[in-house]
Amino acid sequence: MIVTIVTPTLNAVDYLKECIESARRNATRGVEIEHVIVDGGSTDGTVELARSYGLRVMQGKDSGIFDAINKGSFNSSGELLGFLGADDVMLPGAAAAVVDAYCESRRRWVVGAIRWIDSNGHSLGGLAAPPNWMTPAMLVCLGWNPIMHMATYFSRTFFEELGGFDIAYKDAGDYDMFCRALAKEPYGRIDRPIACFRRTGVNNSAIHGSRTAAECAKVYAQHGPSSQAERQFWRLLLKAYFNLGNPDWLLSKMADSTRTTLRLQPKAHF
Numbered sequence: 001m002i003v004t005i006v007t008p009t010l011n012a013v014d015y016l017k018e019c020i021e022s023a024r025r026n027a028t029r030g031v032e033i034e035h036v037i038v039d040g041g042s043t044d045g046t047v048e049l050a051r052s053y054g055l056r057v058m059q060g061k062d063s064g065i066f067d068a069i070n071k072g073s074f075n076s077s078g079e080l081l082g083f084l085g086a087d088d089v090m091l092p093g094a095a096a097a098v099v100d101a102y103c104e105s106r107r108r109w110v111v112g113a114i115r116w117i118d119s120n121g122h123s124l125g126g127l128a129a130p131p132n133w134m135t136p137a138m139l140v141c142l143g144w145n146p147i148m149h150m151a152t153y154f155s156r157t158f159f160e161e162l163g164g165f166d167i168a169y170k171d172a173g174d175y176d177m178f179c180r181a182l183a184k185e186p187y188g189r190i191d192r193p194i195a196c197f198r199r200t201g202v203n204n205s206a207i208h209g210s211r212t213a214a215e216c217a218k219v220y221a222q223h224g225p226s227s228q229a230e231r232q233f234w235r236l237l238l239k240a241y242f243n244l245g246n247p248d249w250l251l252s253k254m255a256d257s258t259r260t261t262l263r264l265q266p267k268a269h270f
Contacts, residue, residue: 002032003095003153004078008068010040012086013049015198018121019086020053026095033095038062038072046086066165066173073159082153087198090150091115094194098153105188108158109181112151112190119200126193128246132186134238136179136223141234146242147178150195154181172215179223 005023009016020035027033037050037057050057058075062068073081080102084090094112101110111132116124130146139145152174154162162180165173181187225231 001030001080001099002034002078003080003082003098004034004036004073004076005082005084005090006036006038006069006072006076007084007086008038008040008062008065008072009042009046009050009086011042011044011046013042013044013046015087016046016049018089019084020050020055022090023084024053025092026090028096031095031099034076034078036072036076038068040068063167064170064173066169067167070164070167073164079156080153081156081159083149084195085150085198087200088150089117089196089198091194091196097190097192097194101188101190102153102155107188108155108185110153110188110190111147112194113192114148114151115193115196117196117198119198124199125251126246127242129189129191131241132189134182134186136182137225137230138234138238139179139182140175140220140224141231142238142242143235145175145178147174148195148197149174150197151190151193152178152187158184169215171212172219175216176219176222179219183223 003026007016007019023033023035035055037047037055039047039050039057039059040062041059047057047059058071060071062071069083073083080098082098097112098110101107101112111129113127113129115126118124127146127148129151139147158181162177162184165177167173169176225234
């Protein structure tokens, strides 16, 4: 089976090598990796690095990250589509786990767990795969998106049925996409980490706070419950679920606070 990994880039040379090599290591007997780079005009050697690995690079202006992901997805050949940031990492065995979950669950999309790492690859804890009994209303009531894009894979037919990501969104396109997918069917759950999400301290939500908030409000208006009581019920229930179900996450948050106070270095993940 061909698994396509789409990576949008813009001056992403710092971490791209690690990203590319992690995807290449996932090619196994029966699983072929097609890694597509969609570049928005890099000037730092990103394109040259990608081509040195023999990867297909699509170049051109886009209207944002979700437009770039759509371009790569609709112009690829894999039966399964995944989306990996240039600074993120696929864990060993991830693609095989994705294919197994896809075939065994007979769902048209699958979601796994992730590990968080810092800019140097040090472990910052992790997040278990969210429960696959969530509805769109439950997801938006939580107040944040626990379905991580680098651990989410769609069948090509389902992605096309959904129309890809809505490029009107600049920050919350994945939130919207996952709500629309949940409205059609639940996902197959992968009960193991399949990717590392690098937390560098810079993200669109922080840079474009008001824009992100407005987009999230739009998603909530489309998919959330009309009752404030129902919203509070699901928010509290899911918050408890994630806190109790992710002791590693809670410990990592406590460790972050301790490290900040004592100025300690986190343990290397790799």
